[in-house]
Amino acid sequence: MCGIVGVASQSPVNQLIYDALLLLQHRGQDAAGIVTQQGTKFxxxxxxxxxxDVFRTRNMRALPGSIGLGQVRYPTAGNADSEEEAQPFYVNAPFGLVLVHNGNLTNVDALKEQLFNHDHRHINTTSDTEVLINVLAHELEQTTRGLPLAPKDVFAAVRGVHSRIKGSYAVVSVIAGHGLLAFRDPFGIRPLCLGKSADGTYMVASESVTLEGTGHDFVRNIAPGEAVFIDTQGQIHNATCAEKAQLSPCIFEYVYLARPDSEMDGISVYQARLNMGETLAKRVISTVPPDEIDVVIPIPESSRPSAMQLAQLLGLPYREGFVKNRYVGRTFIMPGQGARKKSVRQKLNAIRSEFKGRRVLLVDDSIVRGTTSKEIVQMARDAGAAKVYLASAAPPVRYPNVYGIDMPTQTELIAHGRSMDEIRDYIGCDALIYQDVSGMKDAIRKLNPAIANFEASCFDGVYITGDIAATDAQRINANRSGEENAEDASRLALHNA
Structure with a gap:
């Protein structure tokens, strides 16, 4: 999961890209980068x-130009400690290319071999983004053959990219002296949308909130398999470049990753979370009678809409029982499991009066490892709760994700190979309620019936690109960026958006 943005304007874009990255900061906190173009120089x-922290006044002054792109990085592949692997990436031929990428390529090893043996291109990092930019560069070289670059050549190159790479990818690239290119994988797994301001500036970004927060009108989502090219004269061109495109967005965007004030592929993220609360309420009733629950309390923050809707439907009081300290770093930055547990206590504090003597239903957006949930349940007990029930707005996470979410390996997932009773006993709650997969999909799909399917592999084990088996998922996750922390290799703190 990363946040990407690209801007094509007639005015300086450095401040605009900076502001956009601030609005995407929730999608990545490990690194940030901006590249601009003035004339043909990057x-x-x-x-x-x-x-x-990355950009100071002197850095911003050194970024002139009216076209550019940026990224906030959350590493899922490659070396998380290497600044060389921060994006954007650059290659000097053909024309000169810079590129940012949100997603994860699943056939990187095969692509590296092709690039070296057949395309005669050298990969110097372990980042799949460097692989992607070199594939795009080679395909552009093949389509132009020294001729002037036309939009049809750009789209032909993107078709070549689609034919070679597998996985998830939303991409923004600038071709020196020619324009800005944005495209999305044939399944539209990772999000990308297009906006325009009153002065004719175009912006592409991972989330619609970026457009709204920078004064751009939302135009539309970039379709799966589509490429959009904005030339230096401000003319926009587009084409479908994938033979079999089918919108199957990542459902975890709606569960946790995206900001609630964003709209993705015709679906309000906030409304999706409200709907998940409705279906979760039905699951709660079948497990714990509402008259045995005194209060509903969300685990901040992305579970709040689901918890509010659930409480309203069950006729129960909704209370804020945890206060979040916003000045403590996100838990996934902390190295090692011991530091993670300490950080949960530092980051969340229970309001004792909301727990004391009460039978409490805690609502979370999802449960991955279970370690955070276990700690929070114990916090509720320490605050005096008579009973602690835990409900997850998402189904059990049983399978690794290979499309850009750095989840633990399968054996580290609390729901893998355990019964519901075993999970409940580990977490220490009096009752455990999960959303079911079909209920989650139906709750979100009703907001846009045009979506035939969702990428929900971490819940249902179905990898929609068709090139992933269980062994492949294990191999890909074994090389994920967080592997350096043996105790806590996942860099994703799913309890807190």
Whole structure:
């Protein structure tokens, strides 16, 4: 999961890209980068850290130009500690290319071999984004053969990219002296949308909130398999470049990843979470009678809409029982499981009066490892709760994700190979209620019936690209970026968006 943005304007874009990255900061906190183009020259600055820390006044002054792109990085492949692997990436031929990418390629090893042996291109990092930019560069070289670059050549190159790479990818690239290119994988797994401002500036970004927050009107989502090319004259061109395109967005965007004020592929993220609360309420009734629950309390923050809707339908009081300390780093930044547990206590504090003597239903967006849930349940007991029930707005996470979410290996998932009673006993709650997969899909699909399917592999084990078996998922996750922390290799803190 990363956040990407691209801007094509007639005015300087450095501040605009910076502002956009701040709105995408929730999608990645490990590194940030911006590249701009003035004339045919690129200017780039990237480093590890949050946007506000990476870019100082001197850095912004060194980013002139009216076209550019940026990224906030959340590493799922490659070396998380290497600044070289922060995006954007650059290659000097053909024309000069810079590129940012959100997603994860699943056939990287085969592509590296092709690039070296057949395309005669060298890959110098372990990042799949470097692989992607070199594949795009080779395909552009093949379509132009020294001729002037036309939009049809750009689209032919993207068709070549689609034919070679597998996995999830939303991409923004700038071709030196020619324009800005954006495209999305044939399944539309990772999001990408297009906006336009009153002065004719175009912006493409991972989430619609980025457009709204920077004064751009939402135009539309970029379709799966589609490429959009904005030339240096501000003319926009588009084409469908994948033979078999079918919208199957990642359902985890709606569960947890995206901001609630975003709209993705015709679905309000906030409304999707409300709907999940409705279906979860039905599951709760079948497990714990509402008259045995005194209060519903969300685990901040992305579970709030689901918890509010559930409480309303069950006729139960909704209370804020946990206060979040916003000045403590996200738990996935902490190395090792011991530090993670300590950080949960530092980051969340229970309001004792909301728990004391009460039978409490805690609502979370999802449960992955279970370690955070176990700690929070114990916090509720320490605050005096008479009973602690736990409900998850998402189904059990039983399978690894290979499309850009850095989840633990399958054996580290609390729901893998355990019965519901075993999960409940580990977490320490009095009752455990999960959403079911079909209920979750139906709750979200009703907001856009045009979506035939969702990418929900971490819940149902179905990898929609068709090139992933169980052994492949294990292999891909064995090389994920967080592997350096043996105790806690996942860099995703799913309890807190």
């Amino acid at each position: 200017y780039m600055h990237k480093a590890k850290g949050m946007v506000r």
